[in-house]
Amino acid sequence: MRQLYHYWFCPFSRKIRFSLLEKVLECELVLELPWKRRTDFLILNPAGNVPVLKEENGLVISGTHAVSEYLEEEYNKPNFLGSTPAIRSEVRRLTDWFDLKFNQEVTEIVINEKVMKKYLKRGNTDASFIRFASQNIKHHLQYIEYLTDRRNWLAGDEFSYADISAASHLSCVDYFGDVPWERFSKARDWYARIKSRPSMQIILKDNIAGLIPASHYRDPDF
């Protein structure tokens, strides 16, 4: 069967999982802890990061960019990139917004402080980093409100990788209750629509040993 090497709090793995579930492509999840630098995994992907998708025919695709483009090329119903050059460019621009900018300014900081340092005891947590991420996330939520005020989904009329990517990052941060939804009701409405999708419900039901999610984490009416 198709296999996805993933890690629970890797937003890029979540993005691919979300996409596979939406496309109804069956897949076995293989938990990979990238910091272990397991030799057999480094042979699959020398960069040592997740996600890595292994198809039943043996084809190995490494990295969120390569996997998402591959899924669109090979299994494009439903299509999450759009059909015109303008829409595809907008979807890719926004996907990068979340995968690069949001990741650097929010996700990476929260996961590093709350999972790597606190849970895995790799250094001391630093409250100033968390405060920095808390400031940054407000601008991103404002941007989501700006977009959804003008469009049905983030990149236009259709649900796309822009929504998949944004929701994947936000859900990782929301696990720890670090998204100030109460001050951004339109962003919350958009995320409620995402949460009510059966695909996202599956992802949000993950039980991660030793880490209890925020009380509203799984609830579509939050």
Added chain:
Amino acid sequence: MRQLYHYWFCPFSRKIRFSLLEKVLECELVLELPWKRRTDFLILNPAGNVPVLKEENGLVISGTHAVSEYLEEEYNKPNFLGSTPAIRSEVRRLTDWFDLKFNQEVTEIVINEKVMKKYLKRGNTDASFIRFASQNIKHHLQYIEYLTDRRNWLAGDEFSYADISAASHLSCVDYFGDVPWERFSKARDWYARIKSRPSMQIILKDNIAGLIPASHYRDPDF
């Protein structure tokens, strides 16, 4: 005419310029200094970074990922992604290797220390960062040697975005003479083939006021 908003030492802008030249797509270069956060430019691309491609029909495409995929979809002769899922995945994996990993471990550090801090006087240069990048680059040159020992170009038989991306990053760093070519002769042979391409010769001929490149920077026989 088509316009490319770029910055001289942005490896992602170089990558798109390199691709446009290889595809013989005419383009006017517009110099954009991203740190100025010019309002008119932020309207084009709210993320505020280069490259941004503006087509004659008004279509705006922001970000190296969106632009490179767009160019392959719209102008795919020559094709720099390959034609099979396996090759395309390998090209995208290696493109990300350089755009994410090499960038973080080498390019970003060198450009920050040598352009942002030293030339633009934004803080004090820190020799330990340069030493860190000098250590990191060796592993990447070794990886280029490993790949070119087994393949004609980095991702396989054909010249691809993997080569374009790797060469774009290396050429930014090589401007300052920070690539230890003498210890990596096979990587040098690969880069000599890149440098001898008419497209790359155009890029290497840029004159950047106030910054003299390393003596071997433009020479294909170095």
